[in-house]
Structure formats: C-alpha cells, structure tokens
Amino acid sequence: MNAPDLEFWFEFGSTYSYLAAARIETAAASVGLRVRWEPFLLGPIFAEQGWDDSPFNVYPAKGRYMWRDMERLCSKHGIPFAKPSRFPRSGVIAARVACLAKATREPWLPGFVRAVFRANFAEDREIGDAAEIRSILDAFGLPGARLVERSEAPENRGRLREQTRRAAGLGIFGAPSFVVGGELFWGNDRLEDALEWATPGR
Amino acid sequence: MNAPDLEFWFEFGSTYSYLAAARIETAAASVGLRVRWEPFLLGPIFAEQGWDDSPFNVYPAKGRYMWRDMERLCSKHGIPFAKPSRFPRSGVIAARVACLAKATREPWLPGFVRAVFRANFAEDREIGDAAEIRSILDAFGLPGARLVERSEAPENRGRLREQTRRAAGLGIFGAPSFVVGGELFWGNDRLEDALEWATPGR
Numbered sequence: 001m002n003a004p005d006l007e008f009w010f011e012f013g014s015t016y017s018y019l020a021a022a023r024i025e026t027a028a029a030s031v032g033l034r035v036r037w038e039p040f041l042l043g044p045i046f047a048e049q050g051w052d053d054s055p056f057n058v059y060p061a062k063g064r065y066m067w068r069d070m071e072r073l074c075s076k077h078g079i080p081f082a083k084p085s086r087f088p089r090s091g092v093i094a095a096r097v098a099c100l101a102k103a104t105r106e107p108w109l110p111g112f113v114r115a116v117f118r119a120n121f122a123e124d125r126e127i128g129d130a131a132e133i134r135s136i137l138d139a140f141g142l143p144g145a146r147l148v149e150r151s152e153a154p155e156n157r158g159r160l161r162e163q164t165r166r167a168a169g170l171g172i173f174g175a176p177s178f179v180v181g182g183e184l185f186w187g188n189d190r191l192e193d194a195l196e197w198a199t200p201g202r
Numbered sequence: 203m204n205a206p207d208l209e210f211w212f213e214f215g216s217t218y219s220y221l222a223a224a225r226i227e228t229a230a231a232s233v234g235l236r237v238r239w240e241p242f243l244l245g246p247i248f249a250e251q252g253w254d255d256s257p258f259n260v261y262p263a264k265g266r267y268m269w270r271d272m273e274r275l276c277s278k279h280g281i282p283f284a285k286p287s288r289f290p291r292s293g294v295i296a297a298r299v300a301c302l303a304k305a306t307r308e309p310w311l312p313g314f315v316r317a318v319f320r321a322n323f324a325e326d327r328e329i330g331d332a333a334e335i336r337s338i339l340d341a342f343g344l345p346g347a348r349l350v351e352r353s354e355a356p357e358n359r360g361r362l363r364e365q366t367r368r369a370a371g372l373g374i375f376g377a378p379s380f381v382v383g384g385e386l387f388w389g390n391d392r393l394e395d396a397l398e399w400a401t402p403g404r
Contacts, residue, residue, distance in 0.1 A: 049261050059251050061375040065388055072385075072395070173263040183274075186267055189391045193274070 003198055006033045007179040009167055010113070011042040012091025012127060013054070015070050016188040018117040020176040022079045025110060027191055031199045033180075037109055039098040040167040041091065041160065042175055049173070054088045070121075073188075080122040089120055090128035092160075096151035097133060099159040108140055115139070205400055208235045209381040211369055212315070213244040214293025214329060215256070217272050218390040220319040222378040224281045227312060229393055233401045235382075239311055241300040242369040243293065243362065244377055251375070256290045272323075275390075282324040291322055292330035294362075298353035299335060301361040310342055317341070 006028050010017040028035045046055070056063035067083055074081035094116045101109040115136050119125040125132050134144030150156065167177070171184050178185040178194035185194040208230050212219040230237045248257070258265035269285055276283035296318045303311040317338050321327040327334050336346030352358065369379070373386050380387040380396035387396040 059375065061370075061373055064373060065375065065386060068386070069388075069392075072399075076395075168263075171263055171266060173261065173267065184267060184270070186271075187391075189389075190271075193278075197274075 003031075003033055004181045005036045006194060006198060007036045007038050009038045009040055009170075009172055009175060009177040009179065011040060011175040012094045012113075012116055012120065013088035014042060014091075014175040015056075015066060015087075015121060017176040018121045019070070019073055019077065019079065019188040020178075020191055021114055021117050023077060023188070023191060027195060031195050033195065033198055035110070037098065037102065037113060038163060038167070039091075039095040039102070039113075039160065040163045040172070040175075041095060044164055045168055045173060048168075057087070080118065082122055082124055084120055084124050086126070089126065091116075092128070093130050093133050093148065093151070094127055095163075096156055096160050097137070097147055099163060100147065100151045100156050103156070103159060108142060111140065112136065205233075205235055206383045207238045208396060208400060209238045209240050211240045211242055211372075211374055211377060211379040211381065213242060213377040214296045214315075214318055214322065215290035216244060216293075216377040217258075217268060217289075217323060219378040220323045221272070221275055221279065221281065222380075222390040222393055223316055223319050225279060225390070225393060229397060233397050235397065235400055237312070239300065239304065239315060240365060240369070241293075241297040241304070241315075241362065242365045242374070242377075243297060246366050247370055247375060250370075259289070282320065284324055284326055286322060286326050288328070291328065293318075294330070295332050295335050295350065295353070296329055297365075298358055298362050299339070299349055301365060302349065302353045302358050305358070305361060310344060313342065314338065 006024070008020065008024055010021055024035055046052075051058055056066045070081060098109060098113060101112065116127055116133070119132060119136060120127045127133065130148050134148050137144035137147050170179055172186075174186055176188055178191060180194050180198040183194070183197050185191070185197070208226075210222065210226055212223055226237055248254075253260055258268045272283060272285075300311060300315060303314060318329055318335070321334060321338060322329045329335065332350050336350050339346035339349050372381055374388075376388055378390055380393060382396050382400040385396070385399050387393070387399070
C-alpha cells in the first residue's frame with residue numbers, strides 16, 4: 001500500500017501555521033510522505049464561530065500566552081521570529097496566489113508559502129498588501145505583478161472560496177490542520193502524530 | 203541549583219487534564235522533578251471569556267475533533283477512555299476534597315485525583331455527585347463521608363476560590379496548565395516542553 005499524501009491546511013495570518021510550514025517538508029520527507037499544500041481562509045470559519053477577529057485578540061490571556069509560546073517554540077526549532085506589529089494580517093492576496101500556483105502545479109509553491117510566512121512573522125512585513133506579495137514573488141525571479149493580477153481573476157477567487165468550503169467540510173476549525181488517511185489533526189503540535197498515523201510503526 | 207517544582211493546574215471536568223494527570227508523575231520523576239497538584243475551577247475563568255459551557259460544547263466542530271483526539275491519544279498512551287455520557291461534569295466537590303488534601307498534605311492526593319479523572323473519563327461515573335466522590339475515597343480506605351463533609355466547610359470552600367484566583371493571576375485560561383520556573387505551559391501536549399524548561403539540556 002502506498003503511503004497517503006499529507007494534506008497541510010494553512011492560513012497566512014496564523015502564527016502556528018508559520019511554525020508548521022517551516023517544519024513540515026523535512027518532517028514529512030523523513031517518513032517518505034509527500035505534502036499537499038492547501039491554502040484556506042480562517043476568517044469565514046471564525047465568523048461562523050461568532051468571532052470577527054483572531055481568538056488570540058478576542059481572548060487576551062490566550063493571546064499573551066500564544067506570543068510567549070511562539071517565542072519559545074521558534075527558539076527551540078531554530079526558526080526566526082519577531083512579533084509582528086500588526087496581528088492578524090490578511091492572508092487573502094497570498095492565499096489567492098497560492099491557489100493559482102496549486103491549480104497550475106507550480107514548483108515554487110512551497111517556497112513562496114514559507115517566504116510569505118517569514119515576511120509576516122520574522123520580518124514584520126505587511127503581507128496584506130499586494131506590493132509585498134509582488135515583491136516576494138519577484139525575489140524568486142517570478143513575474144510578481146502578473147501573478148498577483150492573475151490571482152485576482154474571478155475563476156481563481158472561486159478556487160480560494162472552494163478551498164475554504166472544503167476545509168469546513170473536513171471539520172477544520174483552526175490552523176494549521178493536517179489531514180491524512182481520513183484523519184484530522186489540529187495544531188502544529190500534532191504534526192508528529194499525523195506523520196505517525198500515516199506511517200504506523202515506522 | 204535545585205530543580206523547581208512542577209505546578210500542575212487541573213480541572214476535573216477537563217478531558218485533556220485527565221491525560222496529563224495520568225502521565226505527569228512518571229514524566230516528572232524521569233527528570234527528577236516533584237509535582238505540585240493544583241486543583242482549580244475553569245467555570246469562573248470561562249465565564250470571564252463569555253462562555254457558560256465548555257468551549258467544546260460551544261464550538262461543535264472543535265468538540266467533535268476533541269473527542270476523536272482523546273480516543274487517539276488515550277490509545278497511544280495506553281490510558282483507558284470511554285466518552286462520558288455527560289460533558290462537562292462538575293468538578294466542584296472533587297476539587298474541594300483535593301484542596302482539603304492539599305492543605306493537610308495528604309499522601310493520597312495524587313491517587314485520589316487520578317481516580318476521579320478515571321471515574322469521569324473511563325467509567326462514566328457522575329463525579330458531580332457527592333456519593334461518587336465518597337465512594338472513591340472509601341475505596342482508598344479513607345472516611346469518604348467525613349472528608350466530603352469537611353471539604354464543604356467555609357474555610358475550605360475559600361481555599362478553592364483562592365486557587366482559582368491564583369490560576370487567573372498566573373495567566374491561566376485553560377486546563378491542564380503547567381507552571382515551572384515562572385513559565386506557563388498550556389495543554390497536555392506541552393508537558394514535555396515544561397519538563398525540558400525545568401531541566402534544560404537534560
């Protein structure tokens with residue numbers, strides 16, 4: 001039996017998604033799994049739970065804890081981190097570009113995703129602005145302006161809406177989430193459990 | 203420098219507290235740490251966040267995930283589990299008994315805590331009823347009726363209220379939580395990080 005793919009559901013505004021994005025490729029490769037990068041938006045899912053903001057802003061004690069936890073975890077894993085001056089930032093533009101890259105199977109998708117997360121959570125850049133996303137794409141030698149423009153086409157906007165609907169249909173209520181072999185795992189700290197589920201006894 | 207104690211903040215109605223209670227003594231002993239058992243109530247803390255019920259009931263997708271996650275984790279750690287027919291159950295009576303045992307430094311405190319969690323999450327017993335708590339104490343050869351009665355004294359009720367105030371003052375917003383060396387860790391899945399923090403490089 002072939003090992004299933006590991007679906008990685010992420011949102012660019014999510015702190016713990018940054019951690020998972022930085023770790024997942026190495027971790028999955030170490031057990032012979034392939035990663036499927038699945039961008040989606042938490043906003044519509046949080047709205048259904050009655051939140052119009054990140055729960056880390058809605059619940060201040062939880063927010064204070066999360067920022068300290070991020071410092072500790074990034075330090076432990078050797079991942080650069082600087083608390084962004086604004087939180088959460090909109091991931092819509094970046095997620096549309098990621099959907100476009102996914103639809104056309106671009107090999108630069110994982111690198112782009114990691115670069116956007118780093119811009120948000122290590123470089124304090126405004127990833128909600130199209131200019132920053134263009135500049136990140138340009139730095140890969142890609143035509144940033146054209147890609148951002150194409151990502152705004154109605155057909156591609158529909159792709160992102162469909163991704164978010166699929167996420168909700170899978171029972172996803174937060175990010176990052178992993179889906180493998182029909183099982184859902186929530187949170188950066190469940191990445192290892194997801195790998196173990198996909199490759200039992202390995 | 204002596205290793206600090208590991209404070210274990212738990213609530214008897216909390217599923218993930220059950221997992222941590224079952225694991226903590228062995229885990230802490232393996233790195234030479236002593237556990238301080240700290241009962242408190244989540245109810246007043248959740249009420250400040252605007253919830254009059256467990257967030258796992260308030261947010262159904264999160265609840266469905268949690269029950270599946272508990273099955274998987276209990277299976278992984280070899281901890282018995284049966285989804286209780288009622289959730290959450292009130293931990294008030296058990297927490298008062300635990301506060302009494304803590305105040306008088308009873309050696310049976312950890313065993314009592316584990317037995318109450320097991321009753322709730324493996325045996326589907328109504329731990330919110332005084333009769334069940336008496337019966338759990340009796341099974342240890344302790345005077346259950348007398349202990350439950352003593353735990354209801356105003357002075358001891360005050361101890362539990364004070365514990366919950368202390369928890370909030372430490373920044374605790376959920377259970378289980380661990381405090382060690384001035385650092386707060388939230389969630390059963392952070393137990394290992396808390397141990398590592400207390401005994402770096404070990």
